[in-house]
Amino acid sequence: MFDNLTDKLDKAMHVLKGHGSITEVNVADTLKEIRRALVDADVNYKIAKEFTATAKEKAIGQGVLTTLKPGQLLTKIVKDELTELMGGSVEGMNLSGNPSIILMSGLQGSGKTTFSGKLANYLKTKKSKKPLLVACDIYRPAAIDQLHVVGEQIGVEVFSNRDEKDPVKISEAAIAYAKQNGFNAVIIDTAGRLAIDEQMMKEIADVHAAVKPHETLFVVDSMTGQDAVNTAKAFNERLNFDGVVLTKLDGDTRGGAALSIKSVVDKPIKFIGTGEKMEAIDVFYPERMADRILGMGDVVSLVERAQEQFDEEEARKLSKKIAKNQFGFDDFLSQIQQIKKMGNMKDLMGMIPGAGKMLKDVDIDDDAFKGIEAIIHSMTIEERTQPQVINGSRKKRIAAGSGTSVTEVNQLLKQFDQMSKMMKMMQGGKGKAMMQAMSKMR
Structure with missing residues (x-):
């Protein structure tokens, strides 16, 4: 959503980059581009004009600030004005009646x-x-x-x-x-x-x-x-x-x-x-x-969506399996299902700061996990719980059953092995040390 508008606003903000201070001239040039971007996005011209006039007034009025670069300052002002334009604060529903x-x-x-x-x-x-x-x-x-x-x-x-x-x-x-x-x-x-x-x-x-x-x-x-x-x-x-x-x-x-x-x-x-x-x-x-x-992402919404799918009891069971080196493909499949419930992949990626811009022209298929799921479903119970038993002949059978190639099966096995090692490491001393270091950075 808003990909075209995001791209044009980003280009407009580039006008201020390299300037040491905000002036009436450089701010006017930037806001002219912002107004064009809003009109192109089908915003009413009168609203777009009022929006940029207010932003200009605030930018010139705050020109004395030295803690922010001109581009950063105008980005903050534009963000505040966009927020206000769309309503300012979140509005709840009236659910007072019964019914x-x-x-x-x-x-x-x-x-x-x-x-x-x-x-x-x-x-x-x-x-x-x-x-x-x-x-x-x-x-x-x-x-x-x-x-x-x-x-x-x-x-x-x-x-x-x-x-x-x-x-x-x-x-x-x-x-x-x-x-x-x-x-x-x-x-x-x-x-x-x-x-x-x-x-x-x-x-x-x-x-x-x-x-x-x-x-x-x-x-x-x-x-x-x-x-x-x-x-x-x-x-x-x-x-x-x-x-x-x-x-x-x-x-x-x-x-x-x-x-x-x-x-x-x-x-x-x-x-x-x-x-x-x-x-x-x-x-x-x-x-x-x-x-x-x-283009700043929406980490809060991403975390909220993840928390909605998070099951504490399942997380405890999974943690024990990882500690005992018993993490298998059934567990991996369960994690995929939780990710899919969070929403379409492009929308989720757009919530990560910077990712939306990088993936602007990339088509992310909602069925991105389809091949992986097919491969796992083609495995026997033994193969899912003990991936190490999967040899050459088993790989051929799994590939034929899932409509994929042996190369794709090998690729999944390699990625699964790397992920298992990483998860095991995160549960050990290195993971705890990393978490402690990150907590000190807050």
């Missing part, structure tokens, strides 16, 4: 139904809620079926009534059902249209008035750029929604919607969708997103 009622709104094709499932999964796994999904899209063919498939995928019940054609009655019946059956969160997936029309607006306004949701979210496809901002404005005038959800941020998006929407509708971005999987949902942190846009 908490969440109304989803947006145009057809914005990813509303899929996101409803992602949100239900998020509330179930992260907030310990018992959510109920409600199918209120009575127009789009197979919309009800789609929500049922999503619900089955994440283990969440879906309330629907194919015979009822009034979304208000469906919503009210669903809330009554939720109260009777112990559901403490109700997510209502409403109908979308290909364009804004009066019938659509009246229908969702009627549902909103009837159910009085604790949280109304507007789902928008970030790939539609400035059109997404205009649509959000029209919906907000009728619904006065509580927050925005940006979907498809993992696609070829210019990012203008994420940067502009808060300024136009004065409503926070609450969530972003970053992939196809039901786990691909992130709470929106303006400061972290500003870091990523400026």
Whole structure:
């Protein structure tokens, strides 16, 4: 996400490199390039102009600072302004009701139904809620079926009534059902249209008035750029929604919607969708997103994702196996599964400072582990637990069974051996000494 914008902002900042101090001239040149980069990213021109004017005022005002180089100082100012432009601080959800009622709104094709499932999964796994999904899209063919498939995928019940054609009655019946059956969160997936029309607006306004949701979210496809901002404005005038959800941020998006929407509708971005999987949902942190846009990575989010997949009991068992030299391919396979649950690989690499820039033109396949998994699955139980028994004939059988070559099998065995030695070393005296040295550097 934001690859093009990140690249252009990086080039703009280079204008200041080599300058000993900030002056009105060199800052103006840099900010002119930044304004162009924002407009190219489909940010409204007026917003881009106000952004650079504020940044210029702050840069000139802080010209006396000597602790930072001009480039570093302007990067900090731009980061602060980007953070403010996108909302300043993270906004939570209102889950006070019992049940908490969440109304989803947006145009057809914005990813509303899929996101409803992602949100239900998020509330179930992260907030310990018992959510109920409600199918209120009575127009789009197979919309009800789609929500049922999503619900089955994440283990969440879906309330629907194919015979009822009034979304208000469906919503009210669903809330009554939720109260009777112990559901403490109700997510209502409403109908979308290909364009804004009066019938659509009246229908969702009627549902909103009837159910009085604790949280109304507007789902928008970030790939539609400035059109997404205009649509959000029209919906907000009728619904006065509580927050925005940006979907498809993992696609070829210019990012203008994420940067502009808060300024136009004065409503926070609450969530972003970053992939196809039901786990691909992130709470929106303006400061972290500003870091990523400026190529600084997002280590905090990376650590949080890792912690979500971290199992202390499994870690203890693994530690004992490594100490006894019993770490096998089944354990390795388990580690791969945990990494895959963290999200798509390019997104994860973009969270590492500097890595996003290096991998800008590199296509990282989400199935990068597919070959490794196939090789391991082609091994016998003995071979997985005792890799040392794998000889030439076994390698040929494993390669044939996994659709790979003997060379690839050899490569995996070599990498596995190196990793096992490194893990063993990290558990020994050298690892402890290294950790102690690192702790003193804090």
